[in-house]
Amino acid sequence: MVEQGESGARNGVNSRFEQFRDLEPAERLKRVVEAAGLDQNESRALSGGGALPINLANGMIENVVGTFELPLGVATNFTINGRDYLIPMAVEEPSVVAAASYMARLARQCGGFLTSSTDPVMRAQIQLLGLADPFGTRAKLLNERAQIIALANSKDKVLLSLGGGCRDIEVHLFEDTPAGAMVVLHLLVDVRDAMGANTVNTMAETVAPLAEKLTGGRVRLRILSNLADRRIARARVEISPDVLRTQTCSGEEMASGIVEACALAIVDPYRAATHNKGIMNGIDPLVVATGNDWRAIEAGAHAYAARSGRYASLSRWEIAASGNLVGTLEMPIALGLVGGATKTHPAAQAALKLLAVQSAQELAEVAVAVGLAQNMAALRALATEGIQRGHMALHARNIAIVAGAQGEEIGTIAAELAATHDVRVDRAREILARLRGG
Ligand code: MEV
Numbered sequence: 001m002v003e004q005g006e007s008g009a010r011n012g013v014n015s016r017f018e019q020f021r022d023l024e025p026a027e028r029l030k031r032v033v034e035a036a037g038l039d040q041n042e043s044r045a046l047s048g049g050g051a052l053p054i055n056l057a058n059g060m061i062e063n064v065v066g067t068f069e070l071p072l073g074v075a076t077n078f079t080i081n082g083r084d085y086l087i088p089m090a091v092e093e094p095s096v097v098a099a100a101s102y103m104a105r106l107a108r109q110c111g112g113f114l115t116s117s118t119d120p121v122m123r124a125q126i127q128l129l130g131l132a133d134p135f136g137t138r139a140k141l142l143n144e145r146a147q148i149i150a151l152a153n154s155k156d157k158v159l160l161s162l163g164g165g166c167r168d169i170e171v172h173l174f175e176d177t178p179a180g181a182m183v184v185l186h187l188l189v190d191v192r193d194a195m196g197a198n199t200v201n202t203m204a205e206t207v208a209p210l211a212e213k214l215t216g217g218r219v220r221l222r223i224l225s226n227l228a229d230r231r232i233a234r235a236r237v238e239i240s241p242d243v244l245r246t247q248t249c250s251g252e253e254m255a256s257g258i259v260e261a262c263a264l265a266i267v268d269p270y271r272a273a274t275h276n277k278g279i280m281n282g283i284d285p286l287v288v289a290t291g292n293d294w295r296a297i298e299a300g301a302h303a304y305a306a307r308s309g310r311y312a313s314l315s316r317w318e319i320a321a322s323g324n325l326v327g328t329l330e331m332p333i334a335l336g337l338v339g340g341a342t343k344t345h346p347a348a349q350a351a352l353k354l355l356a357v358q359s360a361q362e363l364a365e366v367a368v369a370v371g372l373a374q375n376m377a378a379l380r381a382l383a384t385e386g387i388q389r390g391h392m393a394l395h396a397r398n399i400a401i402v403a404g405a406q407g408e409e410i411g412t413i414a415a416e417l418a419a420t421h422d423v424r425v426d427r428a429r430e431i432l433a434r435l436r437g438g
Pocket of ligand 1: 382
């Protein structure tokens with residue numbers, strides 16, 4: 001319950017920055033760079049402006065004509081498993097970074113987030129068709145488990161030397177599909193610090209001819225599944241009501257408001273989609289900043305949310321016997337530290353250095369903690385005054401810029417727009433004209 005100040009930094013990084021929001025970008029960058037011990041190149045990469053040279057971009061995708069920039073913010077105050085983290089977030093939406101930082105600050109007063117995860121096991125699917133005896137085929141494949149695993153592992157000695165590799169198989173059976181009966185062989189592969197798509201796709205293609213030989217069937221698809229339900233990360237946070245209290249709402253009221261808000265997302269897919277979008281507001285910016293595949297994370301998250309047959313909330317909010325609010329989030333997170341843009345994009349490399357995570361599993365745990373913080377921020381606002389007031393106050397800066405404000409004018413105009421609850425460009429233009437003596 002004691003808020004961690006300077007002495008709260010157990011890994012050398014103290015994520016609690018006072019008045020960080022009030023600084024200019026260059027000053028913020030300086031503080032982050034100093035706190036995380038980044039070098040000049042990493043600092044430059046985080047600062048934007050040419051972070052991704054055109055020749056690198058040209059090597060990453062096809063038909064390159066340029067690069068596309070997003071704001072990169074750093075969420076502060078995160079304590080996860082007793083360690084402080086600074087969270088890089090690349091995102092276009094106002095209030096996301098502020099909300100995550102604020103919730104992390106509340107959580108920090110109660111010990112922060114606790115996380116755990118499974119081994120980083122991805123699935124590949126090998127689709128077999130043209131089978132007269134799908135049940136017999138399934139039994140045959142399971143009989144040959146050792147041979148299948150050995151062949152899958154024959155192609156990637158590096159992964160084996162790192163302690164990864166194909167660990168197991170599953171065989172799924174669909175008796176009735178529009179294309180007849182199907183048997184789907186799954187390879188369960190520990191991909192260690194990779195996102196794993198290339199690894200498991202190669203294994204699936206390697207194993208496919210053996211699957212045909214063993215079964216007499218015909219292989220069509222050989223591809224990973226983004227429903228990475230063997231690669232799960234979990235976060236938990238417990239907040240006492242006195243930390244939740246606001247000027248207009250008691251902590252107990254706030255806690256039960258959050259529980260009631262979550263209850264709708266548990267039973268109603270219309271609300272669950274928005275609730276989960278709020279969770280992804282925290283996760284995606286971290287995924288983007290670290291050069292990872294956000295479409296894969298999104299696909300896995302939403303498929304997992306529908307695993308019961310009905311799409312539902314990924315998180316749960318409860319009130320413990322102690323009266324504390326308890327939030328939990330469990331979902332697939334297929335993130336890598338090696339390969340792809342994580343290795344080639346200088347800003348992604350610098351973002352990973354800032355996070356100072358040692359493994360892809362640790363990165364996944366940080367991601368779910370941020371997702372849970374973001375979810376709590378949204379529910380806290382929605383359960384009380386609604387999100388528009390806070391959101392518009394932050395959005396006011398955008399509007400001021402659109403109206404042509406520069407430098408200090410931006411803050412002045414944004415403050416006036418927010419104070420009058422009238423956040424519109426024409427209003428911002430009027431204030432700007434007045435400020436400039438027009
Ligand atoms: C907005 O980007 C996200 C929220 O709609 C999430 C939610 O409703 O829980 C505020």
